[in-house]
Amino acid sequence: MKRKALIAGVALVLVAAALVFWVARRPSVTIGAVYPTGGGQGPGGVEEYRGLTLAADLQNRDGGVQGHTIDIHLKAADSADAAPGAVQALDAEGAKVIAGSYGSTISFPAAQAAYNRGLDFWETGAVGDLGMLATDVPPPYLGSSVFRFPPAGTVLGSSAVDFVSNQLRSSLPNRPLRYTVAYVNDAYGAEVGQGALDEIAKQGLTLAAKIPYDLQHADYNAIVDQIAAAKTDVLFVASYIDDAVSMRKAILAKHVPLVANIGTSSSYCLPAFGEQLGQQAVGLFASDKPDGDILKASNLTPEAASALEWGRSEYAKRYGGTMTAAALTGFAGGWALFHHVLPAARALTPNAIAAAARSMQLPMGSLPNGSGLAFGAPGSSGAGENLRALSVIWEWTAPNTRSVVWPPAY
The missing domain is CATH 3.40.50.2300 (Response regulator)
Structure with missing residues (x-):
């Protein structure tokens, strides 16, 4: 019996080692990340980036994307002036998609820089203007290669x-x-x-x-x-x-x-x-946007609820406490990209990834923050905006105490 147990134990170790070796040898797909890590927007930027990396880790645990491991490269941008240089550096490192950026003042120049370099830009959290306020005609990059996951401002x-x-x-x-x-x-x-x-x-x-x-x-x-x-x-x-x-x-x-x-x-x-x-x-x-601790699993699809449960648990292990709104939108936005968009792309190229993003039609509750996914078509008034992004109303009900008061389901 001891000999059989020993053989079984050795076999398990060998299988685990082989799996680790296979994952290590698996080719990677580079995802660029542009977030503030210092200054006034630094704390929120770090939180949103944490959510993005959690989403990548979850997808890698489940097999990655088209046989590739997701490899996130971060270039910090604490101001609008730093955003184009960060995108340039990530382009040189082989990124096909740039995720960002928490801060609206950073999002606009980062999105433009990505578009000018033939890359896709995936906004995970910032809600500010991406070029619509200055013109009656949506800029050509909105909905063609620039996509905003959270609700627009x-x-x-x-x-x-x-x-x-x-x-x-x-x-x-x-x-x-x-x-x-x-x-x-x-x-x-x-x-x-x-x-x-x-x-x-x-x-x-x-x-x-x-x-x-x-x-x-x-x-x-x-x-x-x-x-x-x-x-x-x-x-x-x-x-x-x-x-x-x-x-x-x-x-x-x-x-x-x-x-x-x-x-x-x-x-x-x-x-x-x-x-x-x-x-x-x-x-x-x-x-x-909602925080990570207020969402009810009953409002989510089983797959999204499972992802949220994993994200909450893993966030608590790594950072302590509950997922902030910034962490949750980074996690949900990242998971939407890694779990839904990239696997649907015909190739891991900017054009194919953008086409996959435009094809998304996920109902509300399909993502860990309660959102769905459907982008406004290029040239439309909601070009590049997630038309199924969830927003909520909070109220300060007591000192240091907030509650979601609308919609009632949350």
């Missing part, structure tokens, strides 16, 4: 206004409400702010004021004076952490009588926002 802005107008309406004063849109005037804020403005116009709501501001020279007391002078009832804000906190404190200091205040993804939804404001954040809302 315009969607987050419109969803925020729609939530207040239709879901909160019964708890607000029974009179026509005046909406003000304040936004940082960059690729992120302008995109999200425009979504809010478009929804206000679409629903025939009253626009009290439109207040774009320069992040580097903003006078928050003056901005709040404009909000008050416009007799604002509902304030929508597209901002970053520091400006959002400063504006909120000025609103409270000046006793501006808002009936509702909602923000978006780079400030109001983040744990740091609640940590800095404490009780002063309670009652505020945020339109954003």
Whole structure:
């Protein structure tokens, strides 16, 4: 018996060694990654990149892609100026697809640089403008080689206004409400702010004021004076952490009588926002992507639920805690690319990968963050956008405590 057990044990070791050797010898496909790892956007960029690498590890565990191991190469880009050089370096290393980028100011130049080099660009998290705001005609790269997995900023802005107008309406004063849109005037804020403005116009709501501001020279007391002078009832804000906190404190200091205040993804939804404001954040809302700990398996396909369970467990082992929104969108966006798009490509080339992306028709719940996958066609108003990206509404219900309040299923 001992001899048989020994032989069986040796056989298992040899099989395992052979498997490791086979995986090691398997050819690889290089995926470029451009994310901020330092500066103000560094923490979020690192989280999103972690999610991307988890997705690659999961797919490699399940056999890789078309006989290839996914090999992610990271080139950090902490600013817009650094993005083209990062893409150039990844092109030289053989990347066919560039994934990125968490930050909207980084996403736009990275996407353009990838397109100019004949590469595909796969945005996993940034929601800002990719070229639509400057023209009535979608740029040729959108939907042809540039794809955004998460909801566009315009969607987050419109969803925020729609939530207040239709879901909160019964708890607000029974009179026509005046909406003000304040936004940082960059690729992120302008995109999200425009979504809010478009929804206000679409629903025939009253626009009290439109207040774009320069992040580097903003006078928050003056901005709040404009909000008050416009007799604002509902304030929508597209901002970053520091400006959002400063504006909120000025609103409270000046006793501006808002009936509702909602923000978006780079400030109001983040744990740091609640940590800095404490009780002063309670009652505020945020339109954003979901975190990894709020999704219910019952809302996902069995395959997506299994991937999410693995991602949650592996994230906790490697980094501690639960998956942040940035980590989840990196994981789900990466898994969409690695598990669905790349295997469907006729070849691992930019043109074939882009064609596979355009062919995707995955229903809601097919991906670990609750999203589906279907991109707007080139030349359309939603060119390159994931038309089945999930967004949710958060509320600060107590100090340092957020809850998803819309849609009800989440």
